[in-house]
Amino acid sequence: MTATVPPTGTVAARVDELTTIFERGLRENLGVGASLGLRMHSAGDGFARYYLDPNPATINAMFTVHGGVLATLLDTAMGSAVFTRLADGVAYTTLELKVNFIRSVTPEGSRLTCDAEAVHVGRRTATAEGRITDAAGKLIAHGSTTILILQPDN
Template identity: 35%
Template sequence: MGRARTYEWEDPSITAAAVGSTSGLDFLRAIQAGRLPGPPITATLDFTLDEVNEGRVVFAITPGEEHYNPIGSVHGGVYATLLDSAAGCAVQSTLPPGMGYTSLDLTVKFLKRITADTGRVRAIGTVVSRGRQTALAEARLIDAQERLLAHATSSCMLFAVPTSTT
């Protein structure tokens, strides 16, 4: 009667320890290439980091019923996770070695319903403005026909990554 899904992930402390050791762009490219483990959330929701360029990243997901809310469509938290990931990683892709970021806020506008019938969707994150201490990014969630499904903006705080004292 029930449905089941299993998945695996790697130790997230490996990737977390690498933050700031290279540029943000090189860090994200290492994750994309599999040289660093991806974050567990990508396994949990089954989405991928498809493109990484300075100031722009793209995540993709093929929605399934495992992403549904009680009313039979993809849960808003899935939208938000994809948009937050795209916006935040777009900012990260601009950072020099020794710098990190954290999201300060995320404002999401849900525009269209997503179901398993929607097919693969992409979250495209781009940097709007980056200063020394904060950055502003946006992300668009689009379907294969380039229709806008959701939009988000995010403010991020930039900071020096503490160095190891080993």
């Protein structure tokens, strides 16, 4: 059974919190935003959009964007989509991450955009799906996640 959608004010508060956390990481040179160049474009009720401009920090030995970087982009966006649907004080962690790689990307390639949507948000678990596309709209990778919802201690 899907959990009740949080009130709009709660969604807005969670989006603000998510934005604040991400921007702090950039300012303080912490996290995947700073180290890989991931950027949050937007987030709302059950969705999130992040982007990545491939750069030297994201390449593998084949001089293409590393699959782990693409997985991180998906994980970040899908987790954020779920986060927008959680009540205040509730956290989460990834239980499972599934990624399907469709095509490789060179570091000189176009901006990658990841759109993610929460599919189910319950009391204990959540699921989400995401897609990474290039500037031409070509599918680069898609994935899904199962998330453990961490309720605050009573």
